[in-house]
Amino acid sequence: MEPDQAVAALGALAHEHRLTAYRLLVEAGPDGLPAGTIAERLGTPSSTLTFHLQQLLHAGLVSQRRASRQIIYAMVPASMNALMAYLTENCCGGQASRAPACEPAAPAARSRKSPAV
Amino acid sequence: MEPDQAVAALGALAHEHRLTAYRLLVEAGPDGLPAGTIAERLGTPSSTLTFHLQQLLHAGLVSQRRASRQIIYAMVPASMNALMAYLTENCCGGQASRAPACEPAAPAARSRKSPAV
DNA sequence: ATGACATTTCGAAGAATGTGGAATCGTTAT
DNA sequence: ATAACGATTCCACATTCTTCGAAATGTCAT
Numbered sequence: 001m002e003p004d005q006a007v008a009a010l011g012a013l014a015h016e017h018r019l020t021a022y023r024l025l026v027e028a029g030p031d032g033l034p035a036g037t038i039a040e041r042l043g044t045p046s047s048t049l050t051f052h053l054q055q056l057l058h059a060g061l062v063s064q065r066r067a068s069r070q071i072i073y074a075m076v077p078a079s080m081n082a083l084m085a086y087l088t089e090n091c092c093g094g095q096a097s098r099a100p101a102c103e104p105a106a107p108a109a110r111s112r113k114s115p116a117v
Numbered sequence: 118m119e120p121d122q123a124v125a126a127l128g129a130l131a132h133e134h135r136l137t138a139y140r141l142l143v144e145a146g147p148d149g150l151p152a153g154t155i156a157e158r159l160g161t162p163s164s165t166l167t168f169h170l171q172q173l174l175h176a177g178l179v180s181q182r183r184a185s186r187q188i189i190y191a192m193v194p195a196s197m198n199a200l201m202a203y204l205t206e207n208c209c210g211g212q213a214s215r216a217p218a219c220e221p222a223a224p225a226a227r228s229r230k231s232p233a234v
Numbered sequence: 235a236t237g238a239c240a241t242t243t244c245g246a247a248g249a250a251t252g253t254g255g256a257a258t259c260g261t262t263a264t
Numbered sequence: 265a266t267a268a269c270g271a272t273t274c275c276a277c278a279t280t281c282t283t284c285g286a287a288a289t290g291t292c293a294t
Contacts (some may be wrong), residue, residue: 007131013208014128015282016276019120023207036240045284050242069240069291080208084201090140091130091197133250137235152271162254167272186261186270 001086003070005060009083012059018052025062026074032074034067118203121179126200129176134159135169142179142192149191151184 013019021038039049053073056062060079065072132135135215138155156166173179177196182189 003133003136007133007136010136014124014131016120016124017282018129019124026208026210029210033127034240035242039241046241047243047285048283051284066241066290071241077202077208077210080204082210084204087197087201091143093143093146093192094196111258130285134252156271163271164255164273165253168254171272172251183260183271213273 001082006083006086006090008059009061009079012055012061015052015055017044017049018056021049021052021073022056022061022075025073028074030074032063032065034070034072035057036070038073120200123200123207124202125176125198126178129172129178132169132172134161134166137172138166138169138190139159139173139192142190146190147191149180149182149189151187151189153187155190 015024019040024033024038024041033051035046035053038053039046042049044052053062053064057064057073061076062073063076065074130139137159139152141155141158152163152166152170155170156163159166161169170179170181173190174181178193179190180193182191
């Protein structure tokens with residue numbers, strides 16, 4: 001990961017609403033959440049939410065897909081992994097001893113609705 | 118770590134100059150670097166650098182100490198650890214399986230003076 | 235085709251951030 | 265005491281970010 005990308009990712013997460021939104025998406029797992037739900041939980045007008053979601057999207061931290069009328073956002077585990085790896089390697093004294101990784105992706109066994117990834 | 122603090126830490130690192138400065142301090146270890154050296158390496162006027170260093174300081178990511186005429190900045194490993202832990206726990210699907218930690222303190226062969234904090 | 239719904243785009247105002255020169259403060263040397 | 269040094273504070277200016285209502289877009293149901 002390039003420093004530019006790291007700055008972009010850090011900046012995308014460096015806001016109350018965006019960090020909260022991202023956390024909701026982490027919780028939601030691969031199924032993601034529709035924009036409306038996120039807006040509701042955050043208590044922000046939809047246009048404001050879109051603004052923030054675009055930033056996360058632009059940083060590559062989340063993905064977007066349409067499901068009929070709604071647009072579903074979901075976290076992109078690989079991006080967070082890359083960020084964690086960057087921080088571990090560059091901002092932790094170069095001691096990248098332990099693997100930092102989140103879940104690479106793995107939807108895994110999900111009968112009705114596992115807690116998350 | 119509270120979300121507020123996480124946002125503050127992420128925001129402090131989310132800038133080209135500050136991320137670079139922080140990386141220099143990581144490289145420098147507990148001995149840290151005088152402001153002037155950092156400014157020189159970053160190629161910014163001293164007043165601009167001070168501004169950025171203050172943000173890192175405010176977020177608790179670095180510490181400050183005076184050494185005669187110069188002011189030495191050094192990373193605070195515990196803060197980065199806390200940030201990494203926060204991200205691992207809250208932004209990685211809750212799978213805080215592996216220890217994320219950087220170095221709690223002790224970097225390498227340090228002859229005199231303890232790392233402080 | 236019309237209407238309802240979920241989101242995004244547009245636009246404009248206000249807040250916050252980044253920049254750097256000049257002045258100031260604390261420390262050291264003469 | 266004076267001068268030089270290293271760094272910070274002050275200040276004004278430019279830029280970027282945030283917010284949100286209104287209008288536009290795409291989708292589904294009738």
